[in-house]
Amino acid sequence: MALRGAFRTRCGLLSLLSQRLPHGNHVRGCVSPFLSTHRRNNSTAPKIKVDFDQTAGVSIMTLQNPPVNSLSLDFLTEFCSALEKLEMDKSCRGVILTSGQPKVFSAGLDIMEMYGKSPERCGEFWRAVQEMWLKLYSSNMVIIAAINGSSPAGGCLMSMTCDYRIMADNPRYSIGLNETQLGIVAPFWFKETMVNTVGHRTTEIALQLGQLYSPTEALDIGLVDKLVPEDQIITTATQTMTKWLAVPDHARQITKSMMRKPTIDKLMSKREPDIQNFVSFITKDPIQKSLGLYLAMLKKRKS
Numbered sequence: 001m002a003l004r005g006a007f008r009t010r011c012g013l014l015s016l017l018s019q020r021l022p023h024g025n026h027v028r029g030c031v032s033p034f035l036s037t038h039r040r041n042n043s044t045a046p047k048i049k050v051d052f053d054q055t056a057g058v059s060i061m062t063l064q065n066p067p068v069n070s071l072s073l074d075f076l077t078e079f080c081s082a083l084e085k086l087e088m089d090k091s092c093r094g095v096i097l098t099s100g101q102p103k104v105f106s107a108g109l110d111i112m113e114m115y116g117k118s119p120e121r122c123g124e125f126w127r128a129v130q131e132m133w134l135k136l137y138s139s140n141m142v143i144i145a146a147i148n149g150s151s152p153a154g155g156c157l158m159s160m161t162c163d164y165r166i167m168a169d170n171p172r173y174s175i176g177l178n179e180t181q182l183g184i185v186a187p188f189w190f191k192e193t194m195v196n197t198v199g200h201r202t203t204e205i206a207l208q209l210g211q212l213y214s215p216t217e218a219l220d221i222g223l224v225d226k227l228v229p230e231d232q233i234i235t236t237a238t239q240t241m242t243k244w245l246a247v248p249d250h251a252r253q254i255t256k257s258m259m260r261k262p263t264i265d266k267l268m269s270k271r272e273p274d275i276q277n278f279v280s281f282i283t284k285d286p287i288q289k290s291l292g293l294y295l296a297m298l299k300k301r302k303s
């Protein structure tokens with residue numbers, strides 16, 4: 001049933017894009033799903049900047065994958081490797097995640113990684129998405145998200161893996177799991193991460209509608225924990241970190257694990273079927289057509 005519903009994607013995509021277009025700039029006419037070019041970030045520049053304050057034991061990880069910090073395979077690989085290094089460094093007890101790109105924390109999974117790719121490549125990509133989630137969600141460090149821009153879908157997932165979320169109080173920004181609006185389905189571990197964050201009923205509504213929330217709405221439902229003016233986001237995250245690091249590590253870590261272990265264990269025991277499920281879903285023709293349309297519309301709304 002879920003798959004059948006998800007195949008009715010054209011309508012969902014169009015309605016999402018027309019909702020998102022600023023100031024009545026609606027999609028006009030028919031958009032070709034065929035994309036001959038797409039500006040890619042093929043740069044070899046580091047996609048993650050790590051600034052470690054040895055005295056405080058805190059690293060700031062700045063996401064810098066222009067233009068919108070989409071989670072590509074390269075980005076995820078570099079991110080996991082940087083996080084693993086910090087995890088293994090006993091002098092690093094806390095991480096602040098933030099974006100180096102204007103207006104966007106992360107645009108979520110890189111749609112180009114799911115469009116027109118071989119099943120093998122899609123599988124490799126999905127394993128990297130799982131790995132990012134597993135590393136963040138099970139980290140022994142305190143992780144605080146300093147959400148200084150929009151954070152849809154995978155960007156919201158990334159934020160929800162953190163222990164505390166501070167968002168810039170700018171009504172132009174939005175956050176949420178909007179997958180259904182793209183005609184795709186948030187996997188069970190996305191869903192459970194959201195349930196663990198905002199509760200079952202709120203998640204049920206949010207996921208079915210593919211709802212994106214303004215910062216004020218996100219604060220209301222508990223999707224973020226604090227709103228601050230954008231220029232205060234890092235100082236607030238640093239102050240919050242000091243409070244969290246005042247708690248003895250072992251007690252905090254065991255408590256965190258107790259809260260999150262059932263969800264982590266569930267994905268660990270279903271990793272391969274979850275990859276197969278994703279590959280078989282995403283490579284279906286109707287899903288591919290929808291993703292193509294969505295990408296084309298993302299570009300078109302600029303012109």
Ligand SMILES: CC/C=C\C/C=C\C/C=C\C=C\CC(=O)SCCNC(=O)CCNC(=O)[C@H](O)C(C)(C)COP(=O)(O)OP(=O)(O)OC[C@H]1O[C@@H](n2cnc3c(N)ncnc32)[C@H](O)[C@@H]1OP(=O)(O)O
Binds near residue numbers: 003155184278282295
């Ligand atoms: C039964 C179930 C079985 C299995 C499970 C199956 C499926 C689950 C599968 C997938 C789950 C996916 C989760 C995701 O994360 S999907 C990604 C969703 N993301 C979005 O919808 C965000 C789209 N982007 C935006 O809304 C905006 O770009 C923005 C608000 C983030 C920023 O707006 P701006 O106005 O600042 O920037 P733009 O001009 O829109 O974009 C600039 C540039 O970047 C390109 N782009 C934007 N987002 C993405 C993206 N996610 N991936 C790739 N590329 C992206 C955009 O096209 C522009 O490109 P050009 O400069 O025109 O080349």
